[in-house]
Amino acid sequence: MSVALQQAPLPDAIANGLGLSGTLGEIVASLIGAFLIANILLITAAIAGPWAKRKIMGAFVGKIGPNRIGPAGLLIIVADAVRFLSKEVIIPEGADRPAYEIAPLLLPFSAMLGFAVIPMGNGIHLADPESGAAFVFAAASIASLGLLMAGYASNNKYSLMGGLRAVAQNIAYEIPLIVTAVSAVLLAGSLQMSEIVAAQTGTLIQIGPISVNGWFAFVNPFAFVLFMVANLAEVGRNPFDIPEAPTEIVGGYMTEYSSVYFVLLYLGEFIHIFLGGAIAATxxxxxxxxxxxxxxxxxxxxxxxxKIWGVYLFTQWARSAVPRVRIDQLIEIGWKGLLVLSFANLVLTAIIVGVIV
Structure with missing residues (x-):
């Protein structure tokens, strides 16, 4: 196992460092660890959303992007935060208030919950259960409930259509996403995230003095490509940004949200992109x-x-360079294309692993 994964989980390190013991000490250390991880994610999403996204999109179309507020335009992050949070919260007439207000909380919560079992190296992981791979997909899927609630509760037909599209899309692409992930689990022989990482640290190829590690993206590049395509649909990036589709349904499930509610939805969207990158990296x-x-x-x-920023850059490239598909094409690609290919990849992987083992 790699050195980075031999270290104790972050809560244990915090408990030892602060001299905490007992059940109460474990709870306090876990809360501190979760707070630190959450802040890392929030800072990453804050840089990616208001600043990096605009810089990348600007580079694709020959523009400069943010460059006026602060060095390299970085203070646009603060300006946007003040601008959005100072706006009036407008609740649509006839909205289902409990669902309308809970939905924006579910998106960032589900993404942050998924990071609880992601090993980030150097002892930076909150937990390492034996069913970690199953847990992270279960946590990420909670977002579908939030999208449907946001669309339904807004009392807006465009929002409802966006929520229904989001559910249809997530069902169509989450199955091939998970089936493709199972091929990595077969190669590692474990659902435990640290074991999956450890299985990729051995030498795959020796080129002179250089030892190339056996990443599963090198071992099974077909599965990696399938996963990345399905992940684009899961995080709602082109060509699969149908749930928002500004030229068709205004903004989909986000249409009737403003101020802090919009910020939470926007934040959840980018944290989910980085969660998808973290799962792909792991x-x-x-x-x-x-x-x-x-x-x-x-x-x-x-x-x-x-690695997670590399996946983020890939999603932004797709957003800038790949045209959106129609909803019927999206569903057909998922059910008739990726689903079939993902099961074919799983069967082939199982045969290869069975022969080798």
């Missing part, structure tokens, strides 16, 4: 491990951030 890109053994001196957490 299952196929070696988690916090380096691509070659000679670069292992770089902290695992740095490698982990590089």
């Amino acid at each position: 299952l196929f890109l070696g988690g916090p491990s380096a691509p070659i053994a000679q670069l292992s001196f770089i902290p695992g957490f740095v490698w982990f951030l590089v």
Whole structure:
């Protein structure tokens, strides 16, 4: 097992460092660890949403992007936060208030909950259950409930259509996403996230003095491609941004949200993108491990951030370069294309693993 994963979980390290003991000490240490992880995610999403997204989109269309407020325009993050949070909260007439107000909380919550079992390297992981891979997908799927609630509770036909589209899309693509992930579980022989990462730290190819680690993206590139395509649909990026589709249904499930509610939905969207990147990094890109053994001196957490930002850049490239498909095409691609290919990949992987083992 890699050095990065041999360390105790973050709550244990906090408890030992602060001298906490007993059940109360474990609870306090876990809360502190969760607070630290949540803040890392919030900072990452804050940089990605208001600033990095605009810079990347600007580069694709020959514009500059934010460059006026603060160095390199970075203070646009603060300006946007003040601008949105100072706006009036407008509740649509006839809205289902409990569902309308709970829905924006479910999106960021489900994404942050998924990060609880993601090993980020250097002892930065909250928990490492034996069913970690199943837990992270279960947590991420809670977002579908939030999207449906937001669409229904807004009392707006465009919002309702966006919520229904989101559910149809998530069902169509979550199945091939999970089936493809199972192929990585078969290769690792475990659902435990740390074991999946550890299974990818062995040498795959020796090129002179360079030892290339056996990432599952190298071992089974077909599964990795399928996963990345299905992940685009799960996080709602082109060509699968049908639930929002501004040119068709205004803004979908987000249409009737303003002020802090809009911020929560927007934040949840970007945290989910990074959760998708974290799952892809863990299952196929070696988690916090380096691509070659000679670069292992770089902290695992740095490698982990590089990988999830790489997936984020891929989603932004798709948003800028790939045209949106129609809803009927989206469903057909999911059920008739990715689902069939994901099961074919699973069967082939199972045969190969059975022969090798």
